[in-house]
Amino acid sequence: MSDSRAIDARGVAKTFGEDELAVHALRGVDLQVERGEFIMLVGPSGSGKTTLLSIIGCVLSPTAGEVAIMGERVNDLAERELSALRRAHIGFIFQGYNLIDALSARDNVALGLRIRGVDRAGADAEAASALERVGLTARAKNKPSQLSGGEMQRVAIARALAGRPPLVLADEPTASLDAASGQWVTEMLREISEEQGATVLVVTHDARIFELAQRIVRIEDGAIQEQERAGRAQ
Numbered sequence: 001m002s003d004s005r006a007i008d009a010r011g012v013a014k015t016f017g018e019d020e021l022a023v024h025a026l027r028g029v030d031l032q033v034e035r036g037e038f039i040m041l042v043g044p045s046g047s048g049k050t051t052l053l054s055i056i057g058c059v060l061s062p063t064a065g066e067v068a069i070m071g072e073r074v075n076d077l078a079e080r081e082l083s084a085l086r087r088a089h090i091g092f093i094f095q096g097y098n099l100i101d102a103l104s105a106r107d108n109v110a111l112g113l114r115i116r117g118v119d120r121a122g123a124d125a126e127a128a129s130a131l132e133r134v135g136l137t138a139r140a141k142n143k144p145s146q147l148s149g150g151e152m153q154r155v156a157i158a159r160a161l162a163g164r165p166p167l168v169l170a171d172e173p174t175a176s177l178d179a180a181s182g183q184w185v186t187e188m189l190r191e192i193s194e195e196q197g198a199t200v201l202v203v204t205h206d207a208r209i210f211e212l213a214q215r216i217v218r219i220e221d222g223a224i225q226e227q228e229r230a231g232r233a234q
Contacts, residue, residue, distance in 0.1 A: 003071035006167050006199035007033035007056055012065035014051050014222075017202065025051040027222040028065070035166070038193040038200045040213040050171055050205045056201065057090055057169050058082045061214045070166060071192060087116045093170035097152045099159075105151075106140040107130060109159045116163060130158035134162030145226040150181035157185065161192060170202045181206055186212045 014026040025050045031125050033039055041049050054060040055067060058074055063162065067074050070089045075083065099108050109118075109127035132153040144152055153173060160168055170189065176184030186202070186209040193200045202213075210216060218225045 003068075004035065005032055005068070006035045006037070006064075006070055007031060007069040009052075009056065009203070010066050012052070012055060012062045012067060014048075014055065014060065015063045019080050020100060025222055026055075026062070029219070029222070029224055031056075031217065031224065033199060033201065035199050036193060036197045038190050038212070038214045039202070039217060040210060041201060041203045041217050041219060042205060042210070042213075043225075044205070047220045051222075052219065053169055053171055053201065053203050055090060058086050089165055089167050091163075091165035091168045093153075093156050093160045093168065094173040095175050097144070097156045098184040099152060099155060101144050104141050104143055104157045105147065105158075108144070108155055109162050112159055118163070126162050127158070130162040131155070132159065134158045149176050150178075150184070153177060153181070153185055154188075156186060161198075164198070166195055166198055168198050168200045170200065170204075172204055172206075173202060174204065174206045174209060182206060182209060207215055207221055 009029060009031045012026055012029040014021045016025060029052060041052065043049050051060065055062050056069065058069065069085065072085060074085065076086065103111065106127045107122065109130055110123040113123035113126055114120065128140065131137055134157055136151060136154050136158065139147060139151060168189065173185055177185065189200050189202065190212050192198050214226060215229055217227045
């Protein structure tokens with residue numbers, strides 16, 4: 001396995017259940033992603049996209065195969081070590097935003113930094129910077145109920161990017177957004193990859209944003225079907 005790659009997955013399989021109730025979500029997936037790439041993982045519902053993303057994000061363990069994240073083989077790591085790896089290297093963007101209703105936009109972003117051990121002043125400063133990056137400085141004190149869907153997704157992006165993680169994983173980040181907001185969100189992720197050298201993997205079935213990918217990986221029935229270069233010229 002290569003230490004230079006952000007993601008190196010080989011022969012990855014995932015089975016839920018046993019015997020006649022077994023569901024084979026992934027069937028021997030090989031996926032290598034270089035550092036700084038902007039990748040879209042696409043396929044129909046039930047194809048294994050989110051399962052693969054969860055394994056790459058060290059949330060699920062594979063039934064078989066090997067996975068290395070940022071050069072570190074994760075198969076044999078204890079949960080405490082996996083948690084430390086997630087905190088150090090991975091920013092997550094969820095389809096449902098996963099914001100805490102009682103906290104302001106700034107505090108939602110700062111909370112993840114505090115969990116990583118950043119002091120309050122440092123976390124607040126970094127949260128303010130991340131919200132400025134996504135154009136939400138004026139909304140920093142607003143709670144999720146006071147934000148639009150597009151604004152909540154921007155807060156989720158700011159939270160994922162705070163602290164500049166080298167790997168960003170996004171699960172259907174445009175699913176609940178209109179075309180303009182979805183385009184803006186995806187362009188923001190592409191800019192982060194280009195400007196900060198972050199590796200970004202986006203799970204999506206939103207064909208409106210495919211052109212922004214550097215590479216499209218298609219998965220169906222738990223297996224990679226094809227990979228293709230796509231999108232804008234570098």
